Amino acid sequence: MKIRILLALIFANLMQAQKFYFPKTAVTDSAVLEKQMPLLASKLMAQPQVLKLKKTNRIAFSDNMFRLQMVAKDYKNSIATLSDFRSQFADHNMAGNKFIAYEFYSLAKIDEEKEKIPFHNALQKTFNKKYESLSDKLITKLGIAVDGDVRNTRKIMNEALSKQKDKDSIDYGSALALCNSYLNYKIYSSLKPQIVQLVEAKDQEKFIIETKDIKTKNRNTLTITIVRKKENTSPLPVILTNNIYAGSFDPYFGKRAAVYNYVGAVVNTRGKRNSNDENNPFEHESQDLYDVTDWVSKQPWSNGKVGMIGGSYLGFSQWAAVKKLHPALKTIVPQVAVGIGIDYPAQNNIFMSYMLQWINYVTNNKLTDEADFNNFTKWDSINTKWYKSGKSFRALDTISGKPNKIFQRWLDHPGYDEYWQKMVPYKGDFANINIPILTTTGYYDDDQIGALSYFKTHHEYNKNANHYLVMGPYDHGGAQSFGFTFVNGRPIDPAARISIDDLAFSWFDYILKDGKKPALLKDKINFQVMNTNSWKHVPDFEKMHTSTVKFYLQDHKNASSVFNRPTDKSFVTQTVDFKNRDQKEIYHKVSKTDSIKITNSVYFESEVLDKDLIISGNPAGSFKVSINKKDFDTDTYLYQIQPDGKPFLLSTHIVRASYAKDNAVRQLLEPGKIEQIPIKNSILISKKIEKGSKLVLLVGVNKNPNWQINYGTGKDVSDETIKDADKPLEIKWYNDSYVEIPIYQE
Incomplete structure (x- = not known):
């Protein structure tokens, strides 16, 4: 037995230390790189580490394999592997669509070779054919699915290449990372801007999309995007989303509402897009959203009824909106709502390092700084440097190289004091919230504590609160419409694999269009019991257990x-x-x-x-x-x-x-x-x-x-x-x- 264990350890170490030929000229010569990458990917596909995953972790195997097949230019098999991966990853019209850019690329490369036509023409043909097969709900996600950051993917690829400078070999882990970064750059540099233009052209056929600036009573400027289906000519209820993450998600949120036959209105917070006002996250939403609700309710395309939806910060925004409730706001659907001062930027009064990374993400420019936010190596290094230095937590922003007054202001309020209380309903304010509400969150949601805090406090101060809760084995993304079949590497029960989008808009139909109440809402608290493939429904939290x-x-x-x-x-x-x-x-x-x-x-x-x-x-x-x-x-x-x-x-x-x-x-x-x-x-x-x-x-x-x-x-x-x-x-x-x-x- 000891000999077997020793041999296994030796084999594992050999695998870890295994090197593959990769000439140093590939780092500086793009022609050499183009020739070597398919060869490297082919070698990796045959490695025991990759093949072993097929038995032990099929989803990880498929994820690795379809990428390696694409780099190796085996596009036909990559499509089959990608299809298998997506069927495990998400089995409805949600998150699986995020990989559609890879599919577009592979299909276009096949047509390019088969029909001997330029890639540009092959991509247009592939796009048109695939588009016709997609449901309206998937079409709304196309814009964000293909909107990759070319500059950042090039940077990541170059960083991976730079590690190979003056080397003629590459280890297994570095080779996998290089193939992945190379593929991402290859795809998005090839697809954009053509595919973005193709999506926009299709959107113009289907939707009326308008972007304009509106003024609040305090003379602040806010940018709003309105989306309507061309076929809907009569006034409709408006589904409003308040979005600090200005960018490609603005038209997506609007189109999502439009395909469910509502008017979608997406307003950006102060300081975003065309607003030159100061950007102070969380502080002005209550005041601004009253004015925005008033404006959208009086437009000719509105029938005077407004609902709100959105997750995380967008979920918080809805609670800010009901602190001073506008008569036109008939319902809200807060998803994974940030409990400001409760679970973010401090959880149970302990501030988190992530807060500085997030502040920079939403305040570095008029949209979002994706490259900085997703530079996990940078932020891990900053947090580690602070930790090792022994300096005060207040020094974290200085250590990052960019002092931040918002970060410092938040730190001035370690208790749940008036600064946080004034942003959302507080205690007795909840007694005045009498509109119907649907909250969604998950067992793996980073903002579960916040989402449940609103629900609990609302019922504490308003005994007749018309407020429902849906919870299941969802993470922060899964409980705000992007559902997955695997969470934290484990499959969830089939009964839990619901479309949060469909649930939310069936709720809007129920409240705003006199439709039927969603069947899942059998009581105030509706929760999926993991490992039983069943849901339970109870009137309060005490009834969740016996x-x-x-x-x-x-x-x-x-x-x-x-x-x-x-x-x-x-x-x-x-x-x-x-x-x-x-x-x-x-x-x-x-x-x-x-x-x-x-x-x-x-x-x-x-x-x-x-x-x-x-x-x-x-x-x-x-x-x-x-x-x-x-x-x-x-x-x-x-x-x-x-x-x-x-x-x-x-x-x-x-x-x-x-x-x-x-x-x-x-x-x-x-x-x-x-x-x-x-x-x-x-x-x-x-x-x-x-x-x-x-x-x-x-x-x-x-x-x-x-x-x-x-x-x-x-x-x-x-x-x-x-x-x-x-x-x-x-x-x-x-x-x-x-x-x-x-x-x-x-």
Whole structure:
């Protein structure tokens, strides 16, 4: 057995170190590059690493293979492989269409060779034929699907090539990356601008698209895009979207509404497109959207009824709009709505490094800075540089090379204070929101906490709220119309594979056109139970589960069960040295092939479950701790270890201890005193856990480049530096601490 393991390790290392011939002249000579890339791709296609994926991960295999086939100029087989990939990736008219640019290119190359015609003519012929086969819903997405950034793809390809300077060989990983970047540049440099013009020409046949500037009562300028189907000549309800991501998505959002037989109106926020006003994200939406709603409701193509839709920032915008509700606004459909001040730019009062990357994305120019935003290497480097430096979180923008006043202003409000409260409805404001609302979010949605916060608060202050919720195994994109059949690398139940677009517009038909209520909405909360292929429908969150079990911070090997309250009081001591910035990651092996990262965490594992159970709802609970400082940030993970040993992340929770009881008022901890930290605003999930599984709970301290670092002095965390670290943080986790897990039983 030891010999087999040794041989396997040697083979793996040989594969990792394997080199392929790739002449250094290919870096500087485009003719040599064009000759060598198909040869390189052909070699890669025959490698065991690629072929092995066909058995172990079919979706990853197809994803790699269709790209390599295209680089190798095997266009016929690439189309078949791409079709297989898309059928797994998305099985309805949603996300699979994002790969249509690859299909256009391959089909055009086949026609170019077969009919001996110029590529330009072949592409036009291919486009026209393919266009006729597409549904109206897919046609709306064509513009964004083919709108690749040629300059950025060239930059990425050149960066990959530069790594091969003065080398005559290339390793496996670098070769795959080069093939991918080469292909992207090849496609978009060949297709644009011709295919963009072809899409625009087809749009002109089908739609009336107008872009104009409007003035608000405060004399601010906003750019708005209006889209109507030519065949719809009578006034219709208007579906309004407020879009800070100005660019190719503006006509898409408008066309999406138009093909469902509405007028689509997409307004850009202050400072975008033709607006020379100052761009301060989130701050003016409530005021501006009242005026925009008033304007669109009075246009000749409007019947006076307005609905709103959109996800993320666009979802937040709808809650901003109902803070001062215009009479013409009849319904909103907020999807994965940012909970401003609640889950972004700080989640449970802990600011995230990502906020600076996002601010630059939407404020660097009048549209969006895609190249900068998608330069993950750059932003990882900036965040790591800050982390290694030990400087204050306030220094992050300076370290990035571009001081940012918006970033600094947000940091001035670490609690959920009036600055955040004035942007959206707050407490009693929700009592006045009496229009019908449909919220969508997902178990893997980055803004789930925000989306649910609006839903919960609305029902808390308005007992008759006509507000429905739909949740399933969707990520941030999937719950705002781009649905996938695989999420986080795992297939979702067939029952969950719904079109969020169809759901949203059937809701608009119900409210704005006296249509039928969507069949899925059988109660106020409608959620898909993962691993059961079924949906459930309940009136409130308490009905999502029938009981709870408490997972105590104790070792089941030394107790009857982690689910029984400990008879003897004890604690586990954890030490975290904030001065150590070269800490190696620590992993806990949960099976022969799988591990869980436990850096800065304490690991607790349950006994093997002797029956199936359904976890359904938000884990809650309370930590009893004593620390030697005034504050710290907790970091909690709940895993299922499946019967096959594979870990499955169920829920997470992160919070600043001093804000855990009240997110608006900081209450510092007393060093050495046993304190209680409530667990609220955790990630909600609904999933069947199979018999033979175990549950794993990780509790620990947030310390990584993606978030602020709380050194525990009690000062504003944004101003603390590594000099404030002093002695290491010591935490006593008492064994009567628990995470309360919601359980549903038939």
